[in-house]
Amino acid sequence: MADFESFRKNWIRPFFFYGNNRLSLIGGALTSASALVLIGFWVIDVFGHGGSNNPYIGIIVDFALPGLFVLGLLMIAVGLLFRQRSLKAAGEIPTVFPSIDMRDPVFRHGIEFVAIATAINFVIVGTAAYRGVAYMDTPSFCGQACHVMDPEFQAYHMSSHRAVPCTDCHIAPGVGGFVHAKMNGTKQLANVLLHNWPTPIMAEQKIPTADKTCLNCHNPERNIGDRIHISNTFGDDEKNSLTHTVAVLHVGGGNVLGQMSGIHGAHSAHIEYIATDSGAQTIPYVAYTNPDGSITEYLSSDAKGTPAGNRRTMDCIDCHNRAAHSFETAEQALDRFMVAGAPNASLPFVHKQGMALLKTEYRTQQDAEAGITKGLEQFYSSQYPQVYASQRAQVEAAAKALTSIYDHNIFPAMKVTWGTHPNNLGHNDYPGCFRCHDGSHTSKSGKTINNDCTTCHNLAATDEASPKAMTELGLP
Ligand code: HEC
Ligand code: HEC
Ligand code: HEC
Ligand code: HEC
Ligand code: HEC
Structure with missing residues (x-):
């Protein structure tokens, strides 16, 4: 007291x-x-x-x-x-x-x-x-105020998910997800304040599992069936010759009897894997749970025993890893723009020149714009003066289109360039499906993860000028 x-x-x-x-x-x-x-x-x-x-x-x-x-x-x-x-x-x-x-x-x-x-x-x-x-x-805060995520923000705005808030995929619902995200967010903020953010920013930690994100909107058993994929490819010759590939992808899903089939059906089973790199591009070990509960383990031919690392259960994100921010390859982007008419295929060698200009290294996006514009002008004024005189507007439009491709995919300040963020959905540009389906992942009993082209798709045409399949479908 x-x-x-x-x-x-x-x-x-x-x-x-x-x-x-x-x-x-x-x-x-x-x-x-x-x-x-x-x-x-x-x-x-x-x-x-x-x-x-x-x-x-x-x-x-x-x-x-x-x-x-x-x-x-x-x-x-x-x-x-x-x-x-x-x-x-x-x-x-x-x-x-x-x-x-x-x-x-x-x-x-x-x-x-x-x-x-x-x-x-x-x-x-x-x-x-x-x-x-x-x-x-608001997404504009995540993507703009925090300029380090500008690449993802730009790509997001061109995706199907541009109306889905960043937080719907990046933060798991519930207290656990909230606390985890908050700690992570605070760390990232500290990085921004201290100017030591990673360049490029990679998806080191997976986003929350699909059952907490994607499945809030998507039904994994929806029957998608076969999807026709037509890709248009312009050549590096003077005429920029156009060819087409027609693939019928067996996406599958569940049918009215509840049976799962196709690409979606095959991976609705329990599949675990171990990757040896943070971006999961190298997968030496895969474990597949058979319908009877037994497990088949597959090891890649260069793996010596089960590798160290975290086991992850495969879900949507292992294939659709670029669902909201897909960066194209230079080839894909240029083909897509040329189909639309700019760069115009009537300009000689515009595909070859365009590709070379896109793949040149520039210090900033402004430098790229200047470099691309000057490069095209020089090429046509010196090699094709007549074309340059009569199709000046198209040369300028081509430069604009190339600049736009560059600006949406390359971010020098963040060290995001061609191929920085691989897309796992195919196997032509990045390992994708072939991280497992490369024919070298074998079980003890000699079973190999399926590598037969036709299990995933029928190729009705490969790089043909006028495929019969397209004519039959009434496509130009
Ligand atoms: C439809 C779901 C979805 C939405 C919406 C979404 N993201 Fe992502 N994000 C992903 C997935 C999937 C990954 C890749 C995860 C992986 O590979 O492990 C990712 C990765 C990232 C990465 C890591 C770097 C990279 O490019 O891989 C950043 C940064 C990012 N997102 C920022 C954002 C921002 C900012 C927004 C909102 C403007 C956003 N995301 C909206 C699904 C989404
Ligand atoms: C908030 C709801 C929502 C969430 C969460 C969501 N999606 Fe979507 N997704 C949509 C809608 C709506 C569409 C259709 C958009 C359209 O057709 O324009 C779509 C389209 C798609 C498509 C087809 C179009 C394309 O871009 O290829 C895929 C694939 C897809 N989503 C995968 C995913 C994956 C993987 C996740 C989880 C990482 C996810 N979505 C999370 C709502 C969502
Ligand atoms: C093994 C890889 C793989 C997994 C796992 C996977 N998908 Fe897909 N998905 C594909 C492929 C391949 C396509 C066809 C892409 C195309 O048409 O370009 C596709 C197409 C889609 C589409 C577009 C269908 C349309 O109408 O065009 C949606 C939506 C989708 N997937 C959602 C999901 C969701 C949700 C999950 C998780 C439950 C999932 N996918 C898991 C490979 C996969
Ligand atoms: C993490 C490893 C892994 C990845 C990545 C992967 N798969 Fe699979 N997939 C498997 C396993 C394991 C099986 C079951 C074993 C089998 O049937 O060969 C399987 C089965 C399949 C089947 C059924 C094969 C059959 O014999 O009926 C299809 C089709 C398929 N996958 C397509 C794809 C496509 C398309 C992609 C890329 C978009 C892909 N997979 C990516 C592991 C993977
Ligand atoms: C595990 C499944 C799988 C196997 C096995 C597979 N592919 Fe594919 N392939 C795909 C997927 C998925 C795509 C579509 C990628 C996309 O959406 O852009 C694709 C796309 C392609 C394309 C490009 C189609 C286009 O639209 O440009 C070609 C060419 C191709 N595959 C050839 C082959 C050949 C040849 C084989 C056999 C050696 C093979 N693939 C085996 C899954 C597979």
Whole structure:
């Protein structure tokens, strides 16, 4: 009791006495207001998900609000010190500090001031924090404010998923996903603030498993059946000769009897694998659970025993790894643009020249635009002056199209270039399906993961100028 009495005399009373100055009072109001807003966030965090899932809300909850809280404390301390000093200089320090009494008008005014200022601060801090949170939930925040994700943001806007918020795929629902994402988001923010983000940013950690993301919207048993794939390829000859490949992909799915078949059906079984690189491009080990529950293990021919590494259960993302941000190869992009008419196939060698200009290394996107435009102009004005004179507009349109291809796929500042982010959906440009289906993954009993071209697709035509299959389908 005596201890408390002396604590009150020697600490609490002086604290309130010296604390009665503008700076300390405002500091007190700031501290209490930010504490209230913080508590509000924590309550939302613990009790529900009316709030937001965005990992970057860490900026507000982990940095800004605690920052204001500490700033308020500092203001109190500085105010105390100043008042003590000035009173000391004036020789006005009392021998006995006045007791704390609500009837004392000076003390009461101090308390009233803090209460009113807290209320005002609460509204200001709370509104700012709330608006910040709302803003951080928009894809434009994830992709733009945080410019390091510009490549993904650009690609996202051209994907089927451009209306799906980033958080729907990148953050698992529930408290676990939220905490994990928040820690990750805070780490990424620190990287951005300290200017040491990785270039390029790679998907080192898989996004949450498909059952927590993709399957919220997609039905894995939907019957997709066969899909006709027609690809158009322009040649490197003077005429930019166009050829077509027609593949009928057996995507499959479930039928009315619930039987699963095709590409989707085959992997709805339980398949685990071990990759030896962080991007899962090299997969020496695959374990397939047969319908009777027995497990068939496949090892690639160059693996010596089961490799070390995490086992992962295969799901949608192992094939559709670029569902929301697919970067094209230069070949794919140029063919797609040329089909649309720019670069125009009537310009001699435009495919060959265009490809060479796209694959040149430039320091920035601005350099690329200048380099591509100049390169094409030089080529046509020196090699084909007549074409240059009569088809000037098409040469310019070609330069514009090439620049656009470049700008959507190459980000020099982030070191994202051709092939940085492999697409696992096929096997021609990247290992893709052939990470497992390469014919060299064999089980102890000599079974090999199927490598027969026709299990995945029929090739009705391969690089033909006018395939019969297309004529029959009435396609030009
Ligand atoms: C439809 C689901 C989906 C949406 C929506 C989505 N992503 Fe992704 N994201 C993925 C998948 C899948 C990966 C690759 C994961 C892997 O390979 O393990 C990925 C990877 C990434 C990566 C790692 C680098 C890379 O390119 O592989 C970044 C950065 C990224 N996404 C940012 C974003 C941003 C920013 C948005 C919103 C503008 C967004 N994502 C929206 C599914 C999505
Ligand atoms: C919030 C809902 C939503 C989520 C989550 C979602 N998708 Fe989609 N996805 C859609 C819609 C809607 C379409 C159809 C878009 C269209 O046809 O324009 C689509 C289209 C697709 C397509 C076909 C078009 C294409 O781009 O090839 C694939 C493949 C696909 N999604 C895979 C995925 C995968 C893999 C995931 C998980 C990483 C996923 N989706 C997560 C809503 C979603
Ligand atoms: C083994 C690889 C693989 C896995 C695993 C896989 N897919 Fe696919 N999926 C494909 C291929 C290949 C296509 C055809 C792509 C094309 O047409 O270009 C496809 C097509 C699709 C389409 C487009 C269908 C359309 O109407 O055009 C959707 C949607 C889709 N998949 C969703 C999913 C979802 C959801 C999962 C997880 C349950 C999944 N896929 C798992 C390989 C896979
Ligand atoms: C992680 C390894 C892995 C990857 C990657 C993979 N698969 Fe498979 N796939 C398997 C295993 C294991 C089986 C079952 C063994 C078998 O039937 O050969 C299988 C079976 C299949 C089957 C059925 C084969 C049959 O005999 O009926 C098809 C079709 C198929 N996969 C297509 C694809 C396509 C298309 C891709 C790429 C988009 C792909 N797979 C990627 C592991 C993989
Ligand atoms: C494990 C399944 C699988 C096997 C086995 C397979 N492919 Fe493919 N192949 C695919 C998929 C999936 C695509 C489509 C990629 C895409 O969507 O762009 C494809 C695309 C192609 C294309 C390009 C089609 C186009 O649209 O340009 C060619 C050519 C091709 N395959 C040839 C072959 C040949 C030849 C074999 C046999 C040696 C083979 N493939 C074996 C899955 C397979």
